[in-house]
Amino acid sequence: MLGPEPQDLVYQTIESFETEPDLVILSRISDTIKQTEEKRQAKLDRLQQNISALEEQLAEAKAKLESLNHPSDVLKEQLSSLGKSPLDPNENTFQLMNTKSGELDSMKVALAKELTDIETQINQNHMTKMNLTKRKEELVAQKEQALAASVSENHNSSSMKISLFRSLGVHVDSTERADKIVIFDQKKNQTSVLDVDEKYSDYFISNYIWERL
Known part of the structure; x- marks a missing residue:
């Protein structure tokens, strides 16, 4: 009597294997790979966004640096007002x-x-x-x-009084009738003349001269 066909033996052998656990493992591996790929792509997207933001900041910084390297007319006017050069x-x-x-x-x-x-x-x-x-x-x-x-x-000495007046810068004109005291007031730019008379006391003459010196 002939045995089973080889093909049938193969099928019987395959059917005797427990494939369900392996299929579950493969499914989990597939899910893990998919999740990993999704996380990787999300991370790449975030990195790309950060790169784009950094590129914009770099462009702004370059623009500001360029503006600083080339002063504006307003700044030039302000600097020109400082100093002489x-x-x-x-x-x-x-x-x-x-x-x-x-x-x-x-x-x-x-x-x-x-x-x-x-x-x-x-x-x-x-x-x-x-x-x-x-x-x-x-x-x-x-x-x-x-x-x-x-x-x-020298209250009784006319000659001594006249000598004193002259020493103070007072001009004395002697005439036959009486002596004249001539005083020039520099502040008022005027000349005062006093005819010396015996009736004038020494105190009066002294004050008169002193007030006009």
Whole structure:
């Protein structure tokens, strides 16, 4: 009796295998591959979006840098108003600002020196004024003392009084009738004349002269 056909034996062998677990595993592997591919694609999409955003930022930065390298007319006008030197058309914004900054620093140093010189001159003038004021007060005191001493010591001496008046810069004209005292007031630009008379007291004559010196 002949045995089963080889083909039937093959089918019987295949049917005896447990293929269901393998099919489940293959299905899971397929799902995993699909999910991995989807995640990979999603990540690639996000990366592409980030790259696009970075490219836009880079383009904006380049545009800003380009605008800084080529200063605007408004900026040129503002920089031209600072200092005296003209702008170099070949310099970019940073170079122009550095140039003007250096020029302004030099101007500040020069102004500080000029201010110091002015303050020194003011102090010197103040000291000179104080010295002159003190000297004037001393001369006034000396004149008052000399006038008072002369009047008290020589109240009956006309010649001594005339000599004193002349020493004070008063011009005395002597005539046959009487002596005339001529006083020129520099402040008022006028001349005063007093005829010396015996009826005038020394105090009156002294005050008259002193008020017009």
